[in-house]
Amino acid sequence: MYWNLTHFQASFVFALFTSIVFAVVSKNTDRDRLFYGLYVFGCFLAATFGLGWLMYLGHG
Amino acid sequence: MPQERPPAGKPAKDPRPPLKLWIGPVAIAWLLPGAGHFYLKRWNRGALLLLSVAGMFVFGLLMRGRMFEPESGDLFTMLLTYGGFIGNIASGALYFLTTWLGYSQPDLAGAVPDYGAKFLVCAGLLNILAIIDAYEIAVGRKS
Numbered sequence: 001m002y003w004n005l006t007h008f009q010a011s012f013v014f015a016l017f018t019s020i021v022f023a024v025v026s027k028n029t030d031r032d033r034l035f036y037g038l039y040v041f042g043c044f045l046a047a048t049f050g051l052g053w054l055m056y057l058g059h060g
Numbered sequence: 061m062p063q064e065r066p067p068a069g070k071p072a073k074d075p076r077p078p079l080k081l082w083i084g085p086v087a088i089a090w091l092l093p094g095a096g097h098f099y100l101k102r103w104n105r106g107a108l109l110l111l112s113v114a115g116m117f118v119f120g121l122l123m124r125g126r127m128f129e130p131e132s133g134d135l136f137t138m139l140l141t142y143g144g145f146i147g148n149i150a151s152g153a154l155y156f157l158t159t160w161l162g163y164s165q166p167d168l169a170g171a172v173p174d175y176g177a178k179f180l181v182c183a184g185l186l187n188i189l190a191i192i193d194a195y196e197i198a199v200g201r202k203s
Binding site: 001002003004005007010013014017018020021022024025028 | 105108109111112113115116119122123124171172175179182186189190192193202203
């Protein structure tokens, strides 16, 4: 079995799992964990799109 | 003999917590991701950590990432392979079970196996964060 993920899918999965762990270990209340997890996940996705566009435009 | 006081304005340094207080949760947390939290009765957090670390590890396997083995040579090779190896073994039982069952991937060309290798290392690094969190809960620095 082999999963041939695209760059975006792999980045999405990485962002999802990483943001869950960051949220769990960083904050002290469930509410803070939820919002911090969503924030980190959003930051990962924003960085993915931002760097993607940067590479696209920089490549010419 | 009078006890030495910390300088004014600086808080006193915490004494080192006794080993028996944290060694169990830390060892269990290393062996099975999230188990340190289960041991400390933080069920929901343990489940989320187990899901995330094991999920990352399984994705790495399904993408045919390679496991790192320590190699000697130039400095860059040593840093890369030793660092990757430490990241791999930080996954605990997931790593030992996988290698015991014979998982062995050559360094395949292409982005997906490369991502897979990084996922396997990152699973271990995330587990290190979970181990530190279990330690802090065990010694009472965190609820």
